Amino acid sequence: MRSLPNIIITGTPGVGKTTTAAQILSLASSSSPSINLKHLSINDLVKTRECHSGYDEELQTLIVDEDKLMDEVEKEIEDGDGEGGWVIDWHSTAGFAVRWVDLVVVLRCEETNVLFDRLSARGYKDNKVQENMDAEIFGVVSEEAKEGWEEEGQVVELKSVEAEDIEENAERIMQWVKSWVKDHATDGKQG
Numbered sequence: 001m002r003s004l005p006n007i008i009i010t011g012t013p014g015v016g017k018t019t020t021a022a023q024i025l026s027l028a029s030s031s032s033p034s035i036n037l038k039h040l041s042i043n044d045l046v047k048t049r050e051c052h053s054g055y056d057e058e059l060q061t062l063i064v065d066e067d068k069l070m071d072e073v074e075k076e077i078e079d080g081d082g083e084g085g086w087v088i089d090w091h092s093t094a095g096f097a098v099r100w101v102d103l104v105v106v107l108r109c110e111e112t113n114v115l116f117d118r119l120s121a122r123g124y125k126d127n128k129v130q131e132n133m134d135a136e137i138f139g140v141v142s143e144e145a146k147e148g149w150e151e152e153g154q155v156v157e158l159k160s161v162e163a164e165d166i167e168e169n170a171e172r173i174m175q176w177v178k179s180w181v182k183d184h185a186t187d188g189k190q191g
Helices: 017-030 042-048 066-076 112-121 126-137 140-148 163-184
Strands: 007-010 038-041 052-056 061-064 086-089 103-108 155-159
Touching: 007 017, 007 140, 017 038, 017 086, 017 103, 017 163, 038 042, 042 061, 042 066, 042 086, 103 140, 103 163, 112 126, 126 140, 140 155, 155 163
Parallel strands: 007 086, 007 103, 038 086, 103 155
Antiparallel strands: 052 061
């Protein structure tokens, strides 16, 4: 049984997943007592463990080999049976086993002008910007997460437009982590 929860921070590109994950880890390490959370960037895993089958020039993205990727994720998080404490950062929940994850956080940036500027600043081509804008407008990531975890009630959507939103979201998630730890402690102590 995990002594710390596993969390997926998800959402379309440009909503602040990596920044939010970093803020959560910072809060965890400075809390008293500190909480040993670890970041798992799926983008990095795709690249470093070669979980892709090439590059899509039109969409400017690696073509992810989802089976290989999930095998690598499973190894990293010990099939969800390890100590836990993973903050997983990825634009999708597809392929993740429900048993691996205790909380799915879907970050939303529904102010399309803000998201457009973020995506454009990354140098994305127009078709990639439009695809990601459409995904955000239609709530594709949120719907995917809700379908995967519908019975578990583990999905929360959080607004991620301003820098203050990221700070508030990280604090809210840390409060959830502390409550989870307290609720799952077998002897009143973490771990």
